[in-house]
Amino acid sequence: MRPVRSALMLAVTAALSSTASIAATPLQLKSDVFVERQVVRSDGSNAVVLEKPNMVTPGDNLVFVVRYKNIGGSTANNFVVTNPLPPAVAFNGTSDDSEVVSIDGGKSWGNLDVLRITKADGKIRAAVRTDVTHIKWNLNQPLNAGAEGKLIFRGIVK
Amino acid sequence: MLVFATSQPAFAAGTIAGTDIQNIAEATYDGPSGPVTVQSNTVTIKVDELLNVTVASTDGGDVSTSPGFVGNVQKYRVTNTGNGDEAFALTANVASGGDDFDPTFQKMVIDTNNNGVYDPGVDADYIAGTNDQVISPDQSKIFFIITTTPSGVANLNRAEVSLTAVAVTGTGAAGTTFTGAGQGGGNAVVGLTTASGTASGFLAVQSVTVALTKTAVISDPFGGSRAVPGSIITYSIAANVTGSGTMNNLTITDPIPAGTAYEIGSITLQTAGLTDATDADAGNYNGTRVSVAAGNVPAGQTRTVTFKVKIQ
Numbered sequence: 001m002r003p004v005r006s007a008l009m010l011a012v013t014a015a016l017s018s019t020a021s022i023a024a025t026p027l028q029l030k031s032d033v034f035v036e037r038q039v040v041r042s043d044g045s046n047a048v049v050l051e052k053p054n055m056v057t058p059g060d061n062l063v064f065v066v067r068y069k070n071i072g073g074s075t076a077n078n079f080v081v082t083n084p085l086p087p088a089v090a091f092n093g094t095s096d097d098s099e100v101v102s103i104d105g106g107k108s109w110g111n112l113d114v115l116r117i118t119k120a121d122g123k124i125r126a127a128v129r130t131d132v133t134h135i136k137w138n139l140n141q142p143l144n145a146g147a148e149g150k151l152i153f154r155g156i157v158k
Numbered sequence: 159m160l161v162f163a164t165s166q167p168a169f170a171a172g173t174i175a176g177t178d179i180q181n182i183a184e185a186t187y188d189g190p191s192g193p194v195t196v197q198s199n200t201v202t203i204k205v206d207e208l209l210n211v212t213v214a215s216t217d218g219g220d221v222s223t224s225p226g227f228v229g230n231v232q233k234y235r236v237t238n239t240g241n242g243d244e245a246f247a248l249t250a251n252v253a254s255g256g257d258d259f260d261p262t263f264q265k266m267v268i269d270t271n272n273n274g275v276y277d278p279g280v281d282a283d284y285i286a287g288t289n290d291q292v293i294s295p296d297q298s299k300i301f302f303i304i305t306t307t308p309s310g311v312a313n314l315n316r317a318e319v320s321l322t323a324v325a326v327t328g329t330g331a332a333g334t335t336f337t338g339a340g341q342g343g344g345n346a347v348v349g350l351t352t353a354s355g356t357a358s359g360f361l362a363v364q365s366v367t368v369a370l371t372k373t374a375v376i377s378d379p380f381g382g383s384r385a386v387p388g389s390i391i392t393y394s395i396a397a398n399v400t401g402s403g404t405m406n407n408l409t410i411t412d413p414i415p416a417g418t419a420y421e422i423g424s425i426t427l428q429t430a431g432l433t434d435a436t437d438a439d440a441g442n443y444n445g446t447r448v449s450v451a452a453g454n455v456p457a458g459q460t461r462t463v464t465f466k467v468k469i470q
Contacts, residue, residue: 031183031198056179057208057347058172058241066183066198076187076194083183088173088205143187157205158173 026072027143029081036061062089062155069148076143081151082106082136089155091132099153102134103127109136130158174295175207175242176342207242207340209325209353216274216300220316220362222403223261226309230261231276232359234301234321238293240349242341245290245326250303250319254358258315261305261361266321269300276302290326307361313401317361325353364403366457370410371396389469391418396462399455406454410463413447418467425450426464 034050041047050063066083070076084106085091091101100109103117115127137151173179183198214235223230238244252263266284267276268291282289284301291299303319327346328336330353340346373396378389385391395412399405414420425432425441427450432441440451441463452461 026189027185027187027194027196029183029185029196029198031181031201033179033181033201033203035203053203055204055206055344057206057349059208062203064181068185072189074190076189078193079185079187081183081185083181086179086181088177088179089181157179 026070026074027076028067028069028071030067031083032065032067034063034065036063056157058157060157061092062157064153064155066151067148068143068150070143070145073145075145079139079143080136081139082134083151083153084134085132085155088158090130090158091135092129092154092156094135094151094153099135099137099151101132102136103131104133106134109134172208172241172295173205174342175205175240175340175346176344177205179203179205204342204344205241206335206344207244207327207342207346208240208349209242209244209327209329209346210239210349210351211244211246211323211325211353211355212237212239212351213321213323213355213357215321215357215359217359220360222364223307223361224363224365225307225311227307229264230305230307230361232303232305232319232361233274233276234303234357234359235298236291236293236301236321236323236355237298238295239351240325240353241295242346243292243294244341245292246323247286247290247326248284248301249286249322251322252303252305252317252319254318254320257318257360259308259311259317259363261307261317261319264304264306267302267304269302272300274300276304303359305361307363311363313363313365315363318358319361320356320358322354322356324355327353329353364401366399366401366403366405368405368408368455369398369400371398372412385469387469390421390466391469392464392466394462394464396460397452397455398460399457401457404454404456408452408455408461409449410452410461411447411449412463412465414467417470419470420448421466421468424464424466427452428462429464 035053035056036048037051039047039049066081101112102109103115112127116124117127117131118124135153181201185196187194216233216235221232236246250263250266253260267281268284270281293299327339330348332348332350334348336346373394375392376383376385376389378384378386395410397410420443425448427440432439434443436442442449448465450463455461
């Protein structure tokens with residue numbers, strides 16, 4: 001009897017804490033990753049489709065989608081979304097260049113074309129997409145109650 | 159804005175098979191009671207094993223051989239350009255079309271001690287299916303193909319010898335998937351190399367031969383050319399090297415004929431005089447014969463030795 005009772009107690013505690021965390025964050029954030037696959041249509045032409053992958057191989061093109069929605073009753077100001085890039089993924093751009101990026105693990109930020117890398121021999125070169133470690137969007141307008149949107153960036157499996 | 163960071167080395171083979179790619183997005187905003195941070199769900203994708211291999215011949219040109227030569231050594235490098243540890247099965251092909259001859263296959267050998275040189279008795283023989291070598295991503299292994307050249311081949315004949323390596327997990331068109339066969343529990347997927355690689359090296363017959371031509375000129379004590387006691391015979395031996403390559407350490411030796419006596423100090427090589435003693439110069443006379451070390455003679459050249467004897 002004793003072990004059963006203690007297991008029940010644990011379950012109740014877990015349920016309470018999860019309810020509390022939902023209440024404290026009236027903002028939904030959902031991450032999805034798709035992989036581009038070349039498929040041959042029935043008429044023989046090629047098409048690119050997005051699939052939800054379980055497995056990928058180096059060189060695969062990935063599309064990351066971050067959806068956000070304000071499900072609370074009040075406006076969220078200074079809304080910022082950050083996506084650290086998984087170490088095995090090379091950044092491959094966004095469609096609208098609305099992002100800023102970091103090449104030093106999120107310490108400093110800027111547009112990619114102004115960032116510089118110090119090479120092992122001390123020389124400096126322009127940063128490229130494969131140097132990116134973090135991507136960030138500063139949404140410069142308040143996110144009203146009920147408002148939603150999505151952010152998309154592309155990556156390549158290293 | 160200027161930001162500096164240090165660049166990281168990149169690996170050609172890519173992310174190691176079995177690695178999890180995990181993505182989490184994070185949002186911050188100012189709520190009614192201060193800054194709030196929200197994390198998204200975590201998306202996890204596993205990296206499959208990509209099967210890729212390349213093979214290169216690393217002899218840097220034709221390997222010289224000669225008719226009937228046993229133990230030609232040709233060197234090949236197999237590189238795992240995939241992203242998982244993979245064993246490769248090797249085959250040697252000595253019967254290529256379009257070349258001049260087919261050597262006889264002896265064996266394939268693994269460069270066991272990784273020194274890039276075939277060490278008989280140290281490097282292990284390769285037996286397909288028994289000791290297929292597992293090569294890590296981006297790493298290479300050297301293998302040797304040992305062959306025998308048939309005796310009937312002609313100078314400058316060439317033979318193509320190729321080594322093919324295939325991933326033991328499987329091969330096929332790029333994109334072919336072997337479910338669950340990848341390193342780390344994922345699938346194995348055939349890459350653009352079709353998980354198979356081949357490279358050719360060549361054997362080239364370099365045979366040199368030497369032809370000796372001996373002539374004699376007699377001068378008698380009376381200004382004529384009769385062979386009488388007291389006549390001096392000048393022997394001339396021309397060694398003509400033909401073929402291709404170089405004949406190394408060519409030594410020309412000739413016994414003094416019976417009934418004649420060697421004329422002291424009469425040896426020449428290319429008209430230059432040589433001493434009779436066994437010393438720094440190339441010639442010597444030991445009481446019964448003359449000998450001249452003509453050295454390394456390239457094909458197309460001739461070395462001429464002369465010496466004199468007196469008829470007794």
